[in-house]
Amino acid sequence: MFDRISDGFRSAxxxxxxxxxxxxxxxxxxxxxxxxxxxxxxxxxxxxxxRKVEIETKKAGIGRANxxxxxxxxxxxxxxxxGNYGFVYASKPPTVVMMTGLQGSGKTTTTAKLAYxxxxxxxKKVLMVAADLxxxxxxxxxxxxxxxNELDIFYDENAKNAVEVAKKGVEEAKNKFYDVVLIDxxxxxxxxEALMNELIEMKKEVDxxxxxxxxxxxxxxxxINTAKAFDEKLDITGVILTxxxxxxxxxxxxxxxxxxxxxxRFIGTGEKIADLEVFVPDRIVSRIMGA
Amino acid sequence: xxxLFKKALNKTKEALQTVVGTEKKEKLSKEIIExxxxxxxxxxxxxxxxxSKLPDEVSKDKxxxxxxxxxxxxNNKIEINDxxxxxxxxxxxxxxKTTTIAKLAxxxxxEGKSVILGAADTFRAAAIExxxxxxxxxNVPIIKTxxxxxxxxxxxxxxxxxxxKGIDIALIDxxxxxxxxINLQNELKKIVNVAKKAYENAPHKVILIIxxxxxxxxxxxxxxxxxxxxxxxxxxxxxxGTAKGGSxxxxxxxxxxxxxxxxxGEKLDDLVEFNKEEFVNDLLEGLYNG
Ligand SMILES: Nc1nc2c(ncn2[C@@H]2O[C@H](COP(=O)(O)OP(=O)(O)OP(=O)(O)O)[C@@H](O)[C@H]2O)c(=O)[nH]1
Ligand SMILES: Nc1nc2c(ncn2[C@@H]2O[C@H](COP(=O)(O)OP(=O)(O)OP(=O)(O)O)[C@@H](O)[C@H]2O)c(=O)[nH]1
Ligand SMILES: [K+]
Ligand SMILES: [Mg+2]
Ligand SMILES: [Mg+2]
Numbered sequence: 001m002f003d004r005i006s007d008g009f010r011s012a013x014x015x016x017x018x019x020x021x022x023x024x025x026x027x028x029x030x031x032x033x034x035x036x037x038x039x040x041x042x043x044x045x046x047x048x049x050x051r052k053v054e055i056e057t058k059k060a061g062i063g064r065a066n067x068x069x070x071x072x073x074x075x076x077x078x079x080x081x082x083g084n085y086g087f088v089y090a091s092k093p094p095t096v097v098m099m100t101g102l103q104g105s106g107k108t109t110t111t112a113k114l115a116y117x118x119x120x121x122x123x124k125k126v127l128m129v130a131a132d133l134x135x136x137x138x139x140x141x142x143x144x145x146x147x148x149n150e151l152d153i154f155y156d157e158n159a160k161n162a163v164e165v166a167k168k169g170v171e172e173a174k175n176k177f178y179d180v181v182l183i184d185x186x187x188x189x190x191x192x193e194a195l196m197n198e199l200i201e202m203k204k205e206v207d208x209x210x211x212x213x214x215x216x217x218x219x220x221x222x223x224i225n226t227a228k229a230f231d232e233k234l235d236i237t238g239v240i241l242t243x244x245x246x247x248x249x250x251x252x253x254x255x256x257x258x259x260x261x262x263x264x265r266f267i268g269t270g271e272k273i274a275d276l277e278v279f280v281p282d283r284i285v286s287r288i289m290g291a
Numbered sequence: 292x293x294x295l296f297k298k299a300l301n302k303t304k305e306a307l308q309t310v311v312g313t314e315k316k317e318k319l320s321k322e323i324i325e326x327x328x329x330x331x332x333x334x335x336x337x338x339x340x341x342x343s344k345l346p347d348e349v350s351k352d353k354x355x356x357x358x359x360x361x362x363x364x365x366n367n368k369i370e371i372n373d374x375x376x377x378x379x380x381x382x383x384x385x386x387x388k389t390t391t392i393a394k395l396a397x398x399x400x401x402e403g404k405s406v407i408l409g410a411a412d413t414f415r416a417a418a419i420e421x422x423x424x425x426x427x428x429x430n431v432p433i434i435k436t437x438x439x440x441x442x443x444x445x446x447x448x449x450x451x452x453x454x455x456k457g458i459d460i461a462l463i464d465x466x467x468x469x470x471x472x473i474n475l476q477n478e479l480k481k482i483v484n485v486a487k488k489a490y491e492n493a494p495h496k497v498i499l500i501i502x503x504x505x506x507x508x509x510x511x512x513x514x515x516x517x518x519x520x521x522x523x524x525x526x527x528x529x530x531x532g533t534a535k536g537g538s539x540x541x542x543x544x545x546x547x548x549x550x551x552x553x554x555x556g557e558k559l560d561d562l563v564e565f566n567k568e569e570f571v572n573d574l575l576e577g578l579y580n581g
Contacts, residue, residue, distance in 0.1 A: 102504070102529075102532060103385075103387075103529065103532070103557065104384075104385025104386065104387065104502070104529075105385065106384075106385065134557075135421075135557075136420075136421045136424040136425060137417045137420040137421035137423075137424055138417075140416075140417040140420045140421075141415075141416045141417035141420075141421070142416075143417070144416040144417050144438070145416045148416065189531070189532040191301075191302065191532070216385065216502075216504075216505070218383065218502070218505045218508045218509075218512075219502075219504045219505050219506070219508070220505070220506055220507065220508055221506075222504055222505075222506060222533065222535065225534075226504075243383075243384060243385075243469065245469060245471075245472075246383065246469040246470070246471060246508070246512075247469075247470070247471045247508075247511065271384065271414075271415075271467075
């Protein structure tokens with residue numbers, strides 16, 4: 001998943017010996033910079049990472065081991081933003097989650113993937129709520145995903161608007177003692193004021209514990225801009241990157257937390273129900289460094 | 292004021308204005324133009340080529356001439372010269388294939404042509420229902436099977452039905468697939484081969500749907516799709532949602548494929564025939580604010 005970045009790290013590390021001088025450190029940093037930029041890491045994130053590595057390596061003494069350690073630490077910092085990691089439950093169930101994002105980014109599929117993960121691996125009672133009344137057959141899509149994967153769903157074909165469905169869904173979850181409610185919403189642009197107001201209204205009504213922004217990783221650096229735009233309006237609590245299986249160079253996953261200031265929580269790696277990975281910075285760092 | 296491509300270039304215009312400001316201008320410096328075009332996501336090499344030919348102070352007409360010189364797109368007129376005329380619609384997941392088919396069906400119907408849809412995305416949950424609902428709204432027939440059935444068979448049946456009923460145009464929807472998945476690309480090849488069995492001239496046009504928000508990744512996708520099954524042209528969607536209007540130039544330049552239409556929203560009428568002169572004019576209006 002992060003092969004390119006791992007390779008980039010390795011070739012940078014190779015530029016520096018166990019004990020070495022500033023010139024070699026500079027060479028290693030240049031190599032690192034080149035490879036990270038090529039892997040589509042945001043230039044501001046690259047700059048910050050290099051700054052940290054340089055300072056820490058110099059402080060500890062220039063050499064391969066210290067460079068490695070500084071790199072590992074800096075990477076961890078870059079990947080960490082204030083907020084939750086993995087899936088975190090509310091102290092009083094149900095944990096209410098809104099799934100938001102642009103058209104076609106993968107919200108509905110990811111809603112089902114998350115429900116499947118929480119049900120089968122965390123043994124939670126999960127309700128999905130079909131609150132996209134806009135796209136044709138959106139409710140039917142979630143309904144079929146529920147049926148195929150034995151997941152629970154709430155939908156209301158008579159409801160007049162999405163906010164009402166979301167409210168009723170959360171009510172249902174409370175009455176039936178669900179642990180988690182995942183609300184699927186219609187795709188929209190951050191510039192679409194009417195539709196963004198609908199989400200703001202929904203947020204007011206259901207008081208969610210989490211608002212996830214689901215972003216298509218194929219949009220590359222644009223994912224950062226669109227996430228920021230949603231964050232401004234909704235104060236999101238996390239990002240999910242989808243379609244990571246589409247030859248992603250890895251850079252978006254590395255920069256998004258640092259650039260948006262919200263943690264990356266999950267990564268979608270395929271169209272199947274189990275194609276979802278939990279993003280935990282520590283683990284990702286070991287994977288990138290260890291590879 | 293802004294013309295045909297207003298909706299498509301709205302966000303791009305905002306991006307341009309962060310560089311040039313919002314007041315009307317007679318001339319712009321070439322440095323500002325360079326920065327603005329890059330901001331609109333026009334490819335670096337292309338920008339450099341254009342800028343290298345510019346004087347220090349550039350009028351709108353001069354810039355129009357230079358951009359058009361490099362904006363060399365193949366003919367994008369689709370001439371419906373066979374019956375049935377078969378379109379196969381392909382692209383990555385969520386790009387806008389199904390919605391674009393509905394828009395195309397609507398457009399052809401308005402022109403007085405008969406249309407049939409083929410629901411050959413048998414994979415994604417409720418893809419068949421989504422297209423069926425569109426068929427109902429646009430009021431055109433649809434050929435479909437059950438979820439999980441063979442998409443090539445649906446393709447065959449759609450074309451055969453169009454032939455038997457004397458329908459002018461068949462539009463075939465396919466499942467979203469990423470360009471780097473060999474098995475899915477092979478499935479597309481099979482669909483094309485089976486289409487030829489139903490009617491030797493089919494598919495007349497293989498159209499690649501490109502998500503306009505995907506920028507440079509879309510170019511890699513398109514290259515692979517083009518190589519594997521020979522896409523005839525593209526439709527770029529979701530331009531209403533992106534400041535990457537400049538990527539249209541890059542796509543045109545790198546792919547050398549006609550851009551037939553662009554998608555500027557989720558409604559049936561949100562499909563605009565692409566016209567490069569007008570597109571450039573509208574972009575320049577955003578740049579010079581007049
Ligand atoms: N390859 C791949 N495909 C994905 C992934 N996540 C979602 N998809 C596909 O992307 C397409 C769009 O997914 P949806 O879940 O319908 O997206 P959405 O955001 O709900 O779309 P709208 O409701 O129309 O806004 C579908 O074809 C999904 O199968 C992923 O991680 N990898
Ligand atoms: N803003 C905007 N949204 C669009 C446009 N075209 C399609 N969409 C939306 O994008 C989402 C995905 O569109 P679909 O037509 O389902 O895409 P698809 O390529 O068929 O998706 P899969 O079959 O899952 O691969 C839907 O929510 C559409 O309403 C467009 O031009 N502008
Ligand atoms: K997308
Ligand atoms: Mg959806
Ligand atoms: Mg579709």
